[in-house]
Amino acid sequence: MSQATPTATARQPGAANVTRLLLASASAALFIGAAEPAPRLIVTLRPDLAADARGRLLVFATPASGADARGGDAVDLERGRHVWVAGRDVAGFGPGRSVTIDGATDAFPASLASLAPGSYRVQAVLDRDGDYNFAGRAPGDLLSEVVTVRLPLASTPTLQLDHAVPPATDQFDTAGLPPAAAAQITASRAHLHDERIASRALTRFRGERQAVAAWVLTPPGYDPASRRTYPTVYTAGGFGVRHKLGGQQLSRMWHLMETGAIPPMIWVALDHASATGTNEFADSASNGPWGEALVRDVIPALEARYRMDARPSGRFLIGHSSGGWFALWAMVRYPRVFGGSWATAPDPVDFHAFLGVDLYARDANMYQASDGGPRPLERDHGEVLGTIEGAARLERVLGREGGQLRSFEWVFSPRRADGTPAPLFDRETGAVDPAVAAYWREHYDIVRKLQAEWHHRRGQLGGKLHVIVGDADSYYLDGPVRRLDAALRRLGGNADIRFVPGATHSMAELYASAGDRNALWKEMTSAMYAAARPGKTWDEGSLKVPAATSARTASQPDKAL
Numbered sequence: 101m102s103q104a105t106p107t108a109t110a111r112q113p114g115a116a117n118v119t120r121l122l123l124a125s126a127s128a129a130l131f132i133g134a135a136e137p138a139p140r141l142i143v144t145l146r147p148d149l150a151a152d153a154r155g156r157l158l159v160f161a162t163p164a165s166g167a168d169a170r171g172g173d174a175v176d177l178e179r180g181r182h183v184w185v186a187g188r189d190v191a192g193f194g195p196g197r198s199v200t201i202d203g204a205t206d207a208f209p210a211s212l213a214s215l216a217p218g219s220y221r222v223q224a225v226l227d228r229d230g231d232y233n234f235a236g237r238a239p240g241d242l243l244s245e246v247v248t249v250r251l252p253l254a255s256t257p258t259l260q261l262d263h264a265v266p267p268a269t270d271q272f273d274t275a276g277l278p279p280a281a282a283a284q285i286t287a288s289r290a291h292l293h294d295e296r297i298a299s300r301a302l303t304r305f306r307g308e309r310q311a312v313a314a315w316v317l318t319p320p321g322y323d324p325a326s327r328r329t330y331p332t333v334y335t336a337g338g339f340g341v342r343h344k345l346g347g348q349q350l351s352r353m354w355h356l357m358e359t360g361a362i363p364p365m366i367w368v369a370l371d372h373a374s375a376t377g378t379n380e381f382a383d384s385a386s387n388g389p390w391g392e393a394l395v396r397d398v399i400p401a402l403e404a405r406y407r408m409d410a411r412p413s414g415r416f417l418i419g420h421s422s423g424g425w426f427a428l429w430a431m432v433r434y435p436r437v438f439g440g441s442w443a444t445a446p447d448p449v450d451f452h453a454f455l456g457v458d459l460y461a462r463d464a465n466m467y468q469a470s471d472g473g474p475r476p477l478e479r480d481h482g483e484v485l486g487t488i489e490g491a492a493r494l495e496r497v498l499g500r501e502g503g504q505l506r507s508f509e510w511v512f513s514p515r516r517a518d519g520t521p522a523p524l525f526d527r528e529t530g531a532v533d534p535a536v537a538a539y540w541r542e543h544y545d546i547v548r549k550l551q552a553e554w555h556h557r558r559g560q561l562g563g564k565l566h567v568i569v570g571d572a573d574s575y576y577l578d579g580p581v582r583r584l585d586a587a588l589r590r591l592g593g594n595a596d597i598r599f600v601p602g603a604t605h606s607m608a609e610l611y612a613s614a615g616d617r618n619a620l621w622k623e624m625t626s627a628m629y630a631a632a633r634p635g636k637t638w639d640e641g642s643l644k645v646p647a648a649t650s651a652r653t654a655s656q657p658d659k660a661l
Contacts, residue, residue, distance in 0.1 A: 101339055101421045101447055101504065101575050101605065139212055139253050141201040143224045143244070145193045146262040153242060155228040156499045158187045159201050159259065164219035164248050175223040175246055176237070186212060187497040190226070198258075208497045209490070219250045224259040231375035233495055233502030235342060241265045268344065281351075288354035291318050292347055295405075299397040305388035312398050313371035315347040316406060319357050319364035329407045331414040331632035332366045333625075334399075334430075334438075338421035339378050339504055343371040356618060362625040363638040366408055370398070372426065377507020380426045380447075382433075382544065385515035394430065395437050414632045417441040418624060420607055425449065425546075428567065432546055435560035439631050442566045442624045444610050445577050447508075449567075450547040450587075451540055453579040455488060459524070459537040466492070467530025475530075480604065481572050492527055512540045547580075547587045554591045565595040566627075568610055568620065570603025577605070 145153055160175040161184045177183050186207035190199050203213035225232070226242040237243070242261040249257045269275075274282035293316040302310035319330060337346050346369035356362040372379045376387065383391040403410040415438045419427035424446030431441030451459045455477060457466055467489040469475055478485040488505070495503030501510075501520075513521035513536055524540070525532045541548055550557070565588070569581045578599060585597040603609040613619035622640070629638045 101445075101577070139203065139215070139251065140256050141212070141222070141224075141249075142256055142258045143199045143201060144258055144260045145197045145242075146260055147197070149242065149261065153193060153226060153228065153261070154191050155189075155226050155241075156187055156230060156232060157190045157199055157201075158185055158225045158227060158232065158498065159222065160185050160225070161215070161220040161222045161249075164221045173246060175221050184209065184212075184215060184220075185494070185497055187499065206497050208494045215251050217251050219248055221246050221248055222257070222259065223247075224261060226261055227499065229375065230499055231502050233499045233506070234340065234373065234375060234377055235502075237265050239265050239267045284351040284355045285348055287358070288317065288351035291320075291322070291354055292316070292350060293318070294347070295402070297398045297401045299393040301389040301392040301397055312393055313343045314398065314402070315343070315350055315367075315369040316402065317350040317353055317367040317369070318406065319366065321364065322366075322407065324407060326407065329409050329414070330364060330366045331416065331628055332368060332402075332406075332408045333416045333418055333628065334368045334370060334394075335418045336370045336372045336378075336381065336423040336426045337419075338423050339507065340373075341423070342373045346371055352618075352621075356621060356625075361618060361640060362622055363629040365625065365628070366406060368402060370394070370426075372422075374502075376501045376510040377504065378422045378426075378511075380422055380429065380511055382426075382429055382511050384511050386510050386513065386519070386521040391430065391433060395434055399437070409632060412437055413439045415439055416628045416631075418443075419446075420444045420610075421605065422447050424567075428546060428565070429544075431564060432549055432557075432561070435557055435564070438564070440564045440566065440628060442568075442627075444568045444607070444620070445570065445573055445605050446567065446581070448577065448580045449545075450580040450583040451537070451545045452547075453576075453583055456576045456579060457488075457532070459532055460541065464532035464534075464537065465530045466525040466532060476576070478574050479572075479576070480574065481602075485574075489530060492530075496527060512544045514539050547584050550584075550593070551587055551591065554593065558591075558593070562594045565593070565597075566624070567596070568598045568600065570605065570610060571599040572602055572604050574605035 141159060143157060143159065160177075162175050162182060175183065177185070184207065186201050186205045188199070188201070188205050193199060201212065203211045205212065223246045224244040225237060227237075228240050228242065229238060231238060242264050244259040244261050247257065247259060274285050277285070295314045295316055296311040297314065299310050299312050302312070322330070337349065341349070350367055350369050353362070353367050357364055370381065372381055372390070374387075379387045379390045381390045381394045383389045399415070402408065409415065417427040417430050417438055417440070419425070421444075424443035425448075427441045428443040428446050428449060431438050448454045455466075456475060458464060465475075467475055467487075475488045476484040476486070477488045477491050491503070492505055495505055500506075509521040509524055513524060516522050522536050523533065524536050567581055567584065569578045571578050581597065581599070588595045588597065600610055608617065611617060611620040616622075626638045630636070
């Protein structure tokens, strides 16, 4: 799921943030009214732009009065804002250089014909690379100016695509960030290394050269010529976190190491984002062998380049949301490779409780609960903010791939003949395909995998699994974690599973304690350091060595410190 609360040094992911996909059904009520029959909008292409421009054409509209009259140069999906969107695929604009949007065009929350009378601010976007569902507006996408129209229409308005989203800014651009966040990013810059690691596994799967992107953060005092090595933390972001943001987020780790709040370690922010969503470094029939790429290509290559502890006791996993699922999955899948995993609010780890749905139940349905009511997807404590059906319908309007729900299928589902993953559920009715659910169970249900393999994994996983989740998680992810906790208790597993009272999906709520917003970071990294350096502990900037071992340590320095 999305990384709901960015770190202090991170900008909120654009339209990729899943919360922007969860417009409540109340939004639909705003628009439905007595409109003139068959209204139309015409989208044209500026004459000097490529006539063969193609992609997913999206048109956004929002009321131009009241609370939604915000002005500005963009109309886009946004939390708390009533936005209507229509979408259609275009193979080109043809001789007439125009495309029509009308009541028959796919739209959310309802058709163009349902818009109530009134004034609207409207904008068109041509998503040229098909990744709007994941990344929002990206460099090269074509935009129109924002225009105001009034319904009923007196004439057919025209939106001209006349400019493009500019190229991405520098990775370390801090414009618009709070001063503290900007200072952290600037300070970390010299210690962040942008890596592209060639992957034989992915190249074999794709049939052309492939590489994995990652940021490597080296700690204070790091000297590539020295013999000193460091424990290494591998992390991946939540849904919507791309490579640039992953690097910015590591600036917090630099600040914490520089101030002595956490021990010196090497951090690796892995990029698992694509136009189809996050791959979560799982070997997948549709995405390819990303798990194999991690353990056989990425880790060996980085350990050859950096002064890393090249042993399981010095490799750790951490992540939040979709990154949390990655951290837990990689630990369970490769228990001999890593020394421990810390997952916060991971994506569903037991498919008996997949977004609140038991996928294995007879006649399972993603849209309707057993009482006939709608299945919620997001909540804010007691208030339901969006439904699974609403999110699925919006995803389909924005594009065929890349949304949160479709992303799960790219990771978990069997591959169809056309190379795309089989859908878990019917997008019209919500009915779950039992054959696809069975495939998910066999290959990616973490609780089932632990139950099936515990007899020979106990010694490899004991004490290495740590999961922290709020008991009011915004996406109901506490449910599957409770099933994980119960299963590990039955198995006699030595695991650390915690439920934070009242906490939602927010990292700010999970990582803070007693007024310290970095409390969990400190706890996790101290535990990692203790596992990597037996007999030594890290406590807010001072290395403490037990008296019984101090003499040995003083006379025989550990070259791995």
